Amino acid sequence: MLPSIRYLSEHLKVSKNTVENAYGQLAAEGYTESKPRSGIKVLPLEKPLLPLTQYNDVARSGRCDSGQKPAAPYDFTYGDIDLNHFPYKVWKRCLQDVLTSGEPDLFLYGAHQGDLGLRQELAKYLFQARGVRCSPEQIVICSGTQHAVSLLCQLLSNRGRRVAAENPGYDGVRSVFLNHGWEVRPIGLEADGIDLKQLAESRAKLTYVTPSHQFPYGMVLPIQKRLKLLEWAHHHGAYIIEDDYDSEFRYQGRPIPSLKALDTKENVIYLGTFSKSFLPSARLSYIVLPEELTGPFCEKFRRYSQPSSPIIQRAMYLFMKEGHFERHIRKMKKVYQEKHKTLLSAIDKYFGDQVQIIGQKAGLHIVIKANKHAGDVISKAEKQGVKVYPVSDFWIDPEDSPSSMVMAGFGGLSEMEIEEGIKRLQKAWSS
Amino acid sequence: MLPSIRYLSEHLKVSKNTVENAYGQLAAEGYTESKPRSGIKVLPLEKPLLPLTQYNDVARSGRCDSGQKPAAPYDFTYGDIDLNHFPYKVWKRCLQDVLTSGEPDLFLYGAHQGDLGLRQELAKYLFQARGVRCSPEQIVICSGTQHAVSLLCQLLSNRGRRVAAENPGYDGVRSVFLNHGWEVRPIGLEADGIDLKQLAESRAKLTYVTPSHQFPYGMVLPIQKRLKLLEWAHHHGAYIIEDDYDSEFRYQGRPIPSLKALDTKENVIYLGTFSKSFLPSARLSYIVLPEELTGPFCEKFRRYSQPSSPIIQRAMYLFMKEGHFERHIRKMKKVYQEKHKTLLSAIDKYFGDQVQIIGQKAGLHIVIKANKHAGDVISKAEKQGVKVYPVSDFWIDPEDSPSSMVMAGFGGLSEMEIEEGIKRLQKAWSS
Incomplete structure (x- = not known):
């Protein structure tokens, strides 16, 4: 039994309030139990508790990055x-404008699929620069390609969890599939890109490709093969994930149009990123979903918050809208x-x-x-x-x-x- | 066969360069093939191509958010x-200081586990405020609780993909487990929190709990049950995910110390967020990993970029370091x-x-x-x-x-x- 509040406050020469607060905290954490007319009882603990000492090695560097x-x-x-050549001043001004605007939305979680203005600007840009026809409703803002692919793994997990991927190909995407328990079927490359015969034999319902600039070899998938790849997807009810990661920079002629631009049957899921074309530390990338996937996407992820900061998204929107991005x-x-x-x-x-x-x-x-x-x-x-x-x-x-x-x-x-x-x-x- | 460059340039009255560039682009995209001494041949296409017209409905609102x-x-x-009561001015100044500093790291991808300074500040804060002893090496910066739990689903997928979760509990976490193909075992609540008997019967190797402020009911898990819960985890080689989502705000007495503070055997994976205590739109949360999981974590995710913007992370670091957060x-x-x-x-x-x-x-x-x-x-x-x-x-x-x-x-x-x-x-x- 604990001594009464009155007794302890007199004994310790502190106010009754202080003792009451301390007793209240002990009760809240479950150390004591108070019963009317019988006083406050200390509840038994089976084990001694750990002394509270701080971990004293806070100066070491973060593990994954060490060395x-x-x-x-x-x-x-x-x-x-x-x-x-990075436009520091303009980017800084865009961020400042966002902070100054004080719109309440910029301080809360932000829209699930990402800032609507940014998605509208992206829809225009993707049409002009990459030939992609899409509405802002089909665009999902992501915080990097791994995040985008993780969402796709979750969304498409009912398709057999098997993906056919270019070999060699981008390991940063392959590891996301593997970490989600998918089987990754390697598809060899020919001189002009992915081997369509191997793809057909893989019996996968999903493939991940880099048609405009194969990673890491850099070849361009020619138009005939693009059409055959789309044909394959349509025929097998499959999806093609097109990673258009650095399509903006081509040094002979104009950029190669995206595969998505040819996608009449809505079999292409398009991935893009601002990391190469603008700024890695914005941590902004995007998915363009085929229309039929927008509904399932919203349903699957309606309890997920948008992971990218609305502040950065809005600044990017301003940067695009004012023509700085182009x-x-x-x-x-x-x-x-x-x-x-x-x-x-x-x-x-x-x-x-x-x-x-x-x-x-x-x-x-x-x-x-x-x-x-x-x-x-x-x-x-x-x-x-x-x-x-x-x-x-x-x-x-x-x-x-x-x-x-x-x-x-x-x-x-x-x-x-x-x-x-x-x-x-x-x-x-x-x- | 295409006409020769010389012929076409004379015919169209344009420079040879222009024709050359156009022919080069057609070849790069695979529409034509050029053979020495036999000229440029147009390659056959099986299907007509789609006319390139922009999607004309860009004004509609984004799907997931409509209504x-x-x-x-x-x-x-x-x-x-x-x-x-949000400290706009100070937060804006922190962001400006970051942008002005011009450190190259703030423009690239940033450290995998998150900004080291921020993790050091967090380690101090978590010790002082929540009794958590950890090194910055154990902390992983995440962009929201769904992102954190997605990483844990990938990390712990070899443990049978079954999680025991409080019922009722936080749907925003439950849906992440379900989307990753996990079985979620519902564990009922008693007046003082999770029913430990049901937990033991679930045979799960992982449980998700909110011990300091049960979501949504708000009860506090008393010290006896906390020790038994830890005992359960130790005995079964299980992990406990403790979501300490709004532990900072308690209106009678002091905050309840975290379960992690009692975790001598390293069975608790601690989740925290800045969304309640600071700013949802910072999109910053964190995991504190048991030491033995730091190695597997780095290995599993070494090809993943950190999804949270280094700009926001660094501003948060300044905000904490200068004492504004406290x-x-x-x-x-x-x-x-x-x-x-x-x-x-x-x-x-x-x-x-x-x-x-x-x-x-x-x-x-x-x-x-x-x-x-x-x-x-x-x-x-x-x-x-x-x-x-x-x-x-x-x-x-x-x-x-x-x-x-x-x-x-x-x-x-x-x-x-x-x-x-x-x-x-x-x-x-x-x-």
Whole structure:
């Protein structure tokens, strides 16, 4: 039994209120029980409780990231963008305008499918730039491609949980399927893209492809194969996930129109991202759903909140609406074209015909093929302050990957860094 | 065969370059094939192509959101926060500081597990406020509770895909499990929370609970049951997902310490969110993983990008580091306490003992129980400009839900609106 409130307050020389509050807290947490006329009883605990001491190692770095990015002066990592030409001022102003507007919606959870204005701008952009005909109702704002594919795994899980994927292909999407318990059927590539015969034999009801710029090889799926791929989907009641990840940047001629632009039967689920064309840290990507999937999508996810911040979405909306996005793409196409040219000439200058370049007309990366083992090249290059990357992760079975290829992204490096990086790479390569 | 470049350029009176570019594009997209010395051949297409016309219905509203929020002047929706006391200026300044700092990391993808500074601040906060001992390595920043639970579904899918969940409980989490193909076993509630006997019988290796403020009923799991729950998890090699969703706001005494604070054997996976305590539109939540899960987590998700924008994360870090978050919580506790008091007195004033209030000591919502059918009350109230909400979704089988309960959130309403809303609710109720 605990002493009475009056007794304890006198004994400890504190106010009755204080004792009452303390007793109230003990009761709320279940340590005591109070019964009328019999006082307050301490309830038994079977086990002693743990002393409350703080974890004292808060200075260590975060686990998944530890050791992941040892600084290299010439880091040909894929995924970096050019920051020297990024329109800081305009983007900052867009964010400020959003914060100043004080619209209540910008402080709450935001619309389930994403900001309506942003989706309207996207519908216009996708039509003009990629030939995609869709309404804002078909667009879902996502916070990155993994998030988008996770939603699709959940939405399409009643289709046998088997997906046919280009091999080699983008590991960042493959791992989402695997993590959701899907079987990933590898489909080989021909010189002009995915092998349609293997696809037909896979008996999958879903395929994931990168038709405008195959990842990582960069080939374009020609029009005849596109139509056959659509035919396959229509005939088998299948869906095609088209990942149009860096379609904006093509250095010979105009961008290749999307597969979705040819999709009369609504078999294509289109994925796009702002990470390459604008800013990775906006963490904005999008799905364009076939019309017949919009209903099931809303039903399946009606209890999910939109994960992307309405603040960022609204700023992106302003940035597009005011025409900055189109201007930015035009500018960056030139910037990346120059970098790309510098990269190819540097390789030609330092390597001559010792290496072969794969996928050289578009995007923010190339694949370099040589007569050396990639592992050696990568570790030797690192000693010269240059980072290039293995390609083995892109194969479903890394054993199948050619041992003589490395990947080099160039978006984040200046032309001078590219030139010097390739010079050092050659030094490492030939040592 | 296409005419030669020279012929066509003379014929059309355009430069050779123009024709060359056009021919190049046709070749890149696979419409033509060029062979040395035999000219450019048009390749056959089996089907006519679709004319490219824009979808002309861009003005319609986004599907999932259409009709979801018809404005009601007195909307007791759950999830809204108080915007009148929100520190706009400081938050805006934090965002500006981030944009001005120009750190390159803030423009790229950001660290996988989330901003390290933010995780360090969170580790301190969680220790001080919730008794959670953890290192920043154990913390994963997520963009909302659905995102966090989706990751856990993927991480723990090898544990039999069965989860035991409080019934009634939070439908926003239950639907994530169902969408990932998990079986959700309903566990009934006793007066003091989850029924441990039913839990033991469920043979699940995972349970989802809200021990500090049961959703939606609001009871606190007492210390004896907490220890038994931990014992159950340890004994069965199970994990407990503790959702500590609005633990900051408790109006009698101090906050109830978290279950995780008692977790010596590392069986608790802790979930928290900034949506209630700070700002839903930051879209920031977090997982605290048991140490033994940090390795498998990194392995499973090493190809996933962090979905939350580094800009928002860094601003949140500054907001916490400068002490604004603690001050904000202290202030809001008082603000919500006043609103809560107003709500209870208004109910007392207008309803007297016609209704019973469930869960009245904490959080941003209450449940009202009466002798009328909830459906009637909700539709009649709407005609009076008042929105209250059904509770049936919180039951795994909505048929099991009591027909006489409605849910009322009060975070987003002013005291005057609460008073007037309840007055009108009573009018509707008794009509």
